[in-house]
Amino acid sequence: MEINANNTQLKSWIEVNEGSDFPIQNLPFGIISTDKKPKRVASRIGNSVIDLSALSDLGYFGELDTVHLFDQENLNPFIEKGKAFTRAIRNRLSGIFLEGNNELRKKENDLHKVIIPIDRIETHLPVQIGDYTDFYSSIEHATNVGTMFRDPDNALLPNWKYIPVGYHGRASSIINSGVAIHRPKGQQKPTDGAPVFGPCKRLDFELETAFITYPGKELGDHISPDEANHYIFGMVLFNDWSARDIQKWEYVPLGPFLAKNFASSISPWIVTLDALEPFRVSGPTQDPEVFSYLKYQGDKNIDINLEVLIQPENGVATTVSKSNYKHMYWNMDQQLAHHTINGCNIKAGDMYGSGTISGPTPDSYGSMLEISWNATKPVKLSDGSERTFINDGDTVIMRGFAEKNGVRVGFGEVSTKVLPSK
Amino acid sequence: MEINANNTQLKSWIEVNEGSDFPIQNLPFGIISTDKKPKRVASRIGNSVIDLSALSDLGYFGELDTVHLFDQENLNPFIEKGKAFTRAIRNRLSGIFLEGNNELRKKENDLHKVIIPIDRIETHLPVQIGDYTDFYSSIEHATNVGTMFRDPDNALLPNWKYIPVGYHGRASSIINSGVAIHRPKGQQKPTDGAPVFGPCKRLDFELETAFITYPGKELGDHISPDEANHYIFGMVLFNDWSARDIQKWEYVPLGPFLAKNFASSISPWIVTLDALEPFRVSGPTQDPEVFSYLKYQGDKNIDINLEVLIQPENGVATTVSKSNYKHMYWNMDQQLAHHTINGCNIKAGDMYGSGTISGPTPDSYGSMLEISWNATKPVKLSDGSERTFINDGDTVIMRGFAEKNGVRVGFGEVSTKVLPSK
Numbered sequence: 001m002e003i004n005a006n007n008t009q010l011k012s013w014i015e016v017n018e019g020s021d022f023p024i025q026n027l028p029f030g031i032i033s034t035d036k037k038p039k040r041v042a043s044r045i046g047n048s049v050i051d052l053s054a055l056s057d058l059g060y061f062g063e064l065d066t067v068h069l070f071d072q073e074n075l076n077p078f079i080e081k082g083k084a085f086t087r088a089i090r091n092r093l094s095g096i097f098l099e100g101n102n103e104l105r106k107k108e109n110d111l112h113k114v115i116i117p118i119d120r121i122e123t124h125l126p127v128q129i130g131d132y133t134d135f136y137s138s139i140e141h142a143t144n145v146g147t148m149f150r151d152p153d154n155a156l157l158p159n160w161k162y163i164p165v166g167y168h169g170r171a172s173s174i175i176n177s178g179v180a181i182h183r184p185k186g187q188q189k190p191t192d193g194a195p196v197f198g199p200c201k202r203l204d205f206e207l208e209t210a211f212i213t214y215p216g217k218e219l220g221d222h223i224s225p226d227e228a229n230h231y232i233f234g235m236v237l238f239n240d241w242s243a244r245d246i247q248k249w250e251y252v253p254l255g256p257f258l259a260k261n262f263a264s265s266i267s268p269w270i271v272t273l274d275a276l277e278p279f280r281v282s283g284p285t286q287d288p289e290v291f292s293y294l295k296y297q298g299d300k301n302i303d304i305n306l307e308v309l310i311q312p313e314n315g316v317a318t319t320v321s322k323s324n325y326k327h328m329y330w331n332m333d334q335q336l337a338h339h340t341i342n343g344c345n346i347k348a349g350d351m352y353g354s355g356t357i358s359g360p361t362p363d364s365y366g367s368m369l370e371i372s373w374n375a376t377k378p379v380k381l382s383d384g385s386e387r388t389f390i391n392d393g394d395t396v397i398m399r400g401f402a403e404k405n406g407v408r409v410g411f412g413e414v415s416t417k418v419l420p421s422k
Numbered sequence: 423m424e425i426n427a428n429n430t431q432l433k434s435w436i437e438v439n440e441g442s443d444f445p446i447q448n449l450p451f452g453i454i455s456t457d458k459k460p461k462r463v464a465s466r467i468g469n470s471v472i473d474l475s476a477l478s479d480l481g482y483f484g485e486l487d488t489v490h491l492f493d494q495e496n497l498n499p500f501i502e503k504g505k506a507f508t509r510a511i512r513n514r515l516s517g518i519f520l521e522g523n524n525e526l527r528k529k530e531n532d533l534h535k536v537i538i539p540i541d542r543i544e545t546h547l548p549v550q551i552g553d554y555t556d557f558y559s560s561i562e563h564a565t566n567v568g569t570m571f572r573d574p575d576n577a578l579l580p581n582w583k584y585i586p587v588g589y590h591g592r593a594s595s596i597i598n599s600g601v602a603i604h605r606p607k608g609q610q611k612p613t614d615g616a617p618v619f620g621p622c623k624r625l626d627f628e629l630e631t632a633f634i635t636y637p638g639k640e641l642g643d644h645i646s647p648d649e650a651n652h653y654i655f656g657m658v659l660f661n662d663w664s665a666r667d668i669q670k671w672e673y674v675p676l677g678p679f680l681a682k683n684f685a686s687s688i689s690p691w692i693v694t695l696d697a698l699e700p701f702r703v704s705g706p707t708q709d710p711e712v713f714s715y716l717k718y719q720g721d722k723n724i725d726i727n728l729e730v731l732i733q734p735e736n737g738v739a740t741t742v743s744k745s746n747y748k749h750m751y752w753n754m755d756q757q758l759a760h761h762t763i764n765g766c767n768i769k770a771g772d773m774y775g776s777g778t779i780s781g782p783t784p785d786s787y788g789s790m791l792e793i794s795w796n797a798t799k800p801v802k803l804s805d806g807s808e809r810t811f812i813n814d815g816d817t818v819i820m821r822g823f824a825e826k827n828g829v830r831v832g833f834g835e836v837s838t839k840v841l842p843s844k
Contacts, residue, residue, distance in 0.1 A: 130552070131594050136676060157674055162609060162617050167676035168590035168683070172553050172767050173641055182642040184764035187584060187713065195584050197713045200764075219595055219685065220604040220844055246764070252579055254558060254589035255677020261590070262764040263641065291609065291619045342606035342622075342668070342684040343844065345594050422642055422765065 005094040006278050008405045012097045013105050014115070016046035021401050021410025024097055025278075027090050028269035028411075029075055029234070032121040039124055041070035041078060043093055044269060047118040050093065054113040060096060060104065064088055074128045075270065079233050079348040082214050086233060087274055123178070123268035126236075127212055127349040129171040132264070133339060134208075134240060134353035136165040137330035139284070141358040144370045161288060164330035164338045166355075169240075170261035174351065177267050177414040183392060183421045184262040186246040195249060199421040202244035202375070203390045206356040207308050207366035207398055209325055210238035211332050212270060216346035223340045225296035228333035231346065235276065237267040237306075237398050237414045238353050244369055244389070264353075267398075267414040275409050279303045279402035281326050290334070293341050300331040306357060306400045308366070310381060313393030318381040320371055323357050323364040325400075392420045427516040428700050430827045434519045435527050436537070438468035443823050443832025446519055447700075449512050450691035450833075451497055451656070454543040461546055463492040463500060465515055466691060469540040472515065476535040482518060482526065486510055496550045497692065501655050501770040504636050508655060509696055545600070545690035548658075549634055549771040551593040554686070555761060556630075556662060556775035558587040559752035561706070563780040566792045583710060586752035586760045588777075591662075592683035596773065599689050599836040605814060605843045606684040608668035617671060621843040624666035624797070625812045628778040629730050629788035629820055631747055632660035633754050634692055638768035645762045647718035650755035653768065657698065659689040659728075659820045659836045660775050666791055666811070686775075689820075689836040697831050701725045701824035703748050712756070715763050722753040728779060728822045730788070732803060735815030740803040742793055745779050745786040747822075814842045 005027065012024035022028070022044045032042040032049055040053035053070035055061065064085070069078050078086065096104050104110055136142060139156070142165075146155030159165065175181070183203055189195040212233045217223060223231055240260065247259030280299040304325035311317035330338075335352060356366040365371045368389050371379055378386040390396060395417040401410025427449065434446035444450070444466045454464040454471055462475040475492035477483065486507070491500050500508065518526050526532055558564060561578070564587075568577030581587065597603070605625055611617045634655045639645060645653055662682065669681030702721040726747035733739035752760075757774060778788040787793045790811050793801055800808035812818060817839040823832025 131592055133592075159609075159611070159617075159671055159674065163672055165672070165676055166679055168592055168679065170553055170555075170590055170766060171593075172769050172772070173765075175641065182765055185644075186764050187581075189581070195581075197715065219597065222607075243764070249581055250585055250587070251675070251677075252581065253673070253677070254587055255673075255675070257587075257589055258760070258764040258766065261766045293619065338680070342608050342665070342680040343595075343604055344592060344680065344683045347594050350594070 005091050006275065008407045010094065011099040012045050013099050014045040014048045014097055019408070020046050021408060021412050022046055023407060023409070024094060025407050026271060026275050026409045027093050028271045028275070029078070030126045030269045031074060031124040033124065034116060034121050039073045041072060041075060045097055049116045049118055049121050051114050051116060058110050058113065061089070061092060064092065075126050076128050076349045079127070079212070079214055083230055086272065090272060090274060123176060125174070125176045126268060126270050127351070129174055129351045130347045130349055132169045132171040132174060132351045133166050134169045134355060135330065135335050136355040137328050137335065138355055138358050138366070139329040140327060140360055141356040141366060141370065144358060144365065148374045161286070164335045166335065166339065167255045169264065169353070173261055174264045174266060177265060177416065179265070180417040180419050181241065181263040182419050184243050184246065184258065185421050186243060186258050187249055188245040189249040200243035200246055203418065204242045204244050204368045205308065205390065205396045206240035206242055207306055207321060207323055208238040208240050208354045208357060209235050209304065209400070210266065210351045210353045211235050213346045213348065213350045213352070215348045216340065219345040220343040222343060223336055225294065225333040225337045228336040229273065231336060232273045232332060234270040234272040236270055237400050237411045239265040239396060239398055239414050239416060240353055241265065265414050265416040267411045269412055271409065271411055276302050276402060279404055279409070283331050284329055286329070294334050294337055296331065296333050300333050301326045301328055302402065304400050304402045306398065309397040310387060310390070311395040311397060312381060312383055312385060315383045317397055320379055321363065321365055323359045323366050325354070325357055327357065327359050328354060390418055392418055394418050427513050428697065430829045432516065433521040434467050435521050436467040436470045436519055441830070442468050443830060443834050444468055445829060445831070446516060447829050448693060448697050448831045449515050450693045451500070452548045452691045453496060453546040455546060456538060456543050461495045463494060463497060467519055471538045471540055471543050473536050473538060480532050480535065483511070483514060486514065497548050498550050498771045501549070501634070501636055505652055508694065512694060512696060545598060547596070547598045548690060548692050549773070551596055551773045552769045552771055554591045554593040554596060554773045555588050556591045556777060557752065557757050558777040559750050559757065560777055560780050560788070561751040562749060562782055563778040563788060563792065566780060566787065570796045583708070586757045588757065588761065589677045591686065591775070595683055596686045596688060599687060599838065601687070602839040602841050603663065603685040604841050606665050606668065606680065607843050608665060608680050609671055610667040611671040622665035622668055625840065626664045626666050626790045627730065627812065627818045628662035628664055629728055629743060629745055630660040630662050630776045630779060631657050631726065631822070632688065632773045632775045633657050635768045635770065635772045635774070637770045638762065641767040642765040644765060645758055647716065647755040647759045650758040651695065653758060654695045654754060656692040656694040658692055659822050659833045661687040661818060661820055661836050661838060662775055663687065687836050687838040689833045691834055693831065693833055698724050698824060701826055701831070705753050706751055708751070716756050716759055718753065718755050722755050723748045723750055724824065726822050726824045728820065731819040732809060732812070733817040733819060734803060734805055734807060734813070737805045739819055742801055743785065743787055745781045745788050747776070747779055749779065749781050750776060812840055814840055816840050
């Protein structure tokens with residue numbers, strides 16, 4: 001079924017600009033509102049937003065039971081229905097908007113209710129996140145951090161190649177693209193001297209993606225890598241904001257806490273895993289061999305181009321990193337298999353961050369900590385100013401897309417402005 | 423107002439056995455169901471359960487707007503209303519059930535609908551937990567762990583007396599008392615040799631309490647210790663199950679993950695902070711002086727007697743620890759102030775664990791890790807068997823109560839049976 005909606009030959013009767021992240025092969029899901037109507041579920045083709053609650057009210061989903069599924073403040077009730085259902089909805093959307101299908105196109109009254117120009121809507125956090133976990137699955141990132149702070153000759157900790165290391169994060173402070181954040185305050189410990197308190201001096205982004213799950217199994221059961229795909233709804237871009245100086249002082253022995261939980265920003269449109277299947281690529285060789293509960297078959301990485309830009313207040317954005325999700329050592333299926341091997345249950349709307357996605361070269365590192373190599377190599381922006389970390393007034397923008405055979409499926413962006421400490 | 427409901431002289435016309443945790447001075451909140459009626463909000467006096475949805479339907483809350491507040495699957499909508507409201511409900515309950523008040527007592531038809539014997543109800547998880555944080559705030563526990571695994575002469579890490587150390591945990595796997603758990607599987611690393619995979623061999627409990635919050639402030643704002651009381655709804659007993667061998671191998675550098683997230687068990691009745699106010703005691707001197715955002719005034723610890731028992735399959739329970747919540751180095755108000763100082767937001771129904779509550783003597787340690795001193799001192803149970811950690815078939819029971827001036831306000835218990843790995 002999904003092959004159909006991903007067919008590279010498909011064209012929509014809705015206009016799609018060249019270079020758009022949202023051709024008919026994407027059909028992501030999000031939450032929108034307009035002046036006239038409160039939050040509801042939507043999709044998008046090009047710069048046209050598709051109001052799914054209107055489509056449902058007008059009867060376009062036929063046999064698919066969408067009553068009160070799309071006039072919701074978040075996607076959770078939709079995601080609760082599972083993969084077969086969300087896939088059927090995406091396939092149906094693909095049909096409705098396919099060039100040559102006039103069932104909606106020729107109905108002026110319906111069209112007016114269903115399609116809204118992108119500049120007339122506001123997006124909102126697409127899911128109510130029950131639990132949020134962050135992994136640490138880029139070998140380049142883990143190696144860079146280990147090299148800077150521990151031992152260049154033993155940069156990776158002994159467990160790293162056995163375990164897709166992860167930790168729990170804060171769900172309440174995950175925010176939508178466009179929501180500004182305040183520089184966090186907290187304790188920091190100068191190398192020589194007593195701890196001090198004040199605004200963080202080393203505010204950093206982390207370039208990540210995150211996946212969102214369907215309902216899982218009962219507490220006590222686990223999900224194998226082969227089953228994992230069935231439990232993953234889609235992905236977003238994820239900026240896991242980090243206060244490096246707060247982190248350094250607080251994180252032993254129980255991990256990062258206030259250094260992370262002040263905010264994490266996501267892109268508003270959840271791109272389904274179905275839409276990303278055509279962009280699968282093979283992952284790295286894993287040596288030593290992983291435990292059998294982590295073994296997988298087939299191509300499980302995804303070729304997603306990623307970019308980070310810093311835009312100073314009233315200035316122009318400068319690209320500071322270009323990375324790719326294909327570099328990940330541990331893939332999503334392994335992450336989910338590991339997360340559940342002890343019987344931990346997952347729920348619809350949970351979010352799972354990849355960990356910082358660094359590539360092999362300095363221009364592909366996924367954090368300022370790595371790009372500026374622990375503040376020893378400042379980065380020059382196009383306005384001539386320099387950055388080792390993020391300044392007040394800066395906006396950090398992340399973009400991502402997959403492209404193959406003339407089709408580009410992307411995420412749009414996650415953009416967040418940093419305001420001074422309150 | 424709350425002084426009234428806590429008055430030690432109050433008596434209810436409902437019978438309360440001596441030694442009960444639930445006199446009229448308690449009036450906790452929970453979720454119950456019966457054969458005839460699905461989940462709804464309830465309170466409890468002695469062994470009589472009070473159906474608040476029935477009280478509401480019958481009009482007993484008068485001006486207090488309780489429409490659809492108590493015919494709910496969890497307490498979240500009730501907690502959303504804030505402290506003034508939940509306090510007013512508790513005060514009203516105190517009035518209805520006070521000796522001498524016959525407004526309900528003499529109405530046979532109403533009585534029948536409102537009061538249910540404890541053996542005819544089932545309790546359920548009382549809140550939908552949005553985020554769960556666990557602290558590490560007992561100096562005795564942190565010192566014991568540091569002595570065993572690091573350096574007896576520098577048992578506490580440098581940050582411990584500056585920061586109420588905490589980390590994020592998994593909300594989805596928090597379960598009600600009575601729900602059995604399966605021994606988790608996972609990777610373990612023998613001291614000499616490669617990592618292995620299998621059922622955890624060092625399954626442990628952690629004796630904790632947890633507090634549940636009201637809605638907080640906006641993202642970016644913080645809550646001071648003086649304000650914290652206003653944001654805390656109540657407390658439960660909390661067994662933070664831990665797999666010590668999984669923890670040891672996985673926890674560097676990002677903290678415990680699969681060693682904890684397979685299950686945490688709570689007692690079903692949330693005892694309000696209002697009901698616990700009479701049992702406040704002073705906390706320890708904090709030296710070095712804490713940062714001003716952590717400074718508090720008045721008595722902020724609470725004298726709560728705690729007990730842990732192990733009951734082997736088909737056997738009799740043996741007490742293995744008696745501790746007290748009054749030993750905590752960091753109090754709840756400081757924990758909440760620290761958690762929000764960076765702008766992290768809190769929500770209604772969030773849960774915050776105290777960390778293992780160990781007292782100063784070996785018979786008051788809050789985990790088997792400490793009681794058996796890293797498996798070097800087995801504990802003898804009354805059936806003659808020995809334990810260093812928890813066996814399959816064992817039930818771990820935690821109880822807790824505060825007592826003063828002839829009034830005992832308690833939590834009942836959290837009881838969890840351990841089943842073999844699936």
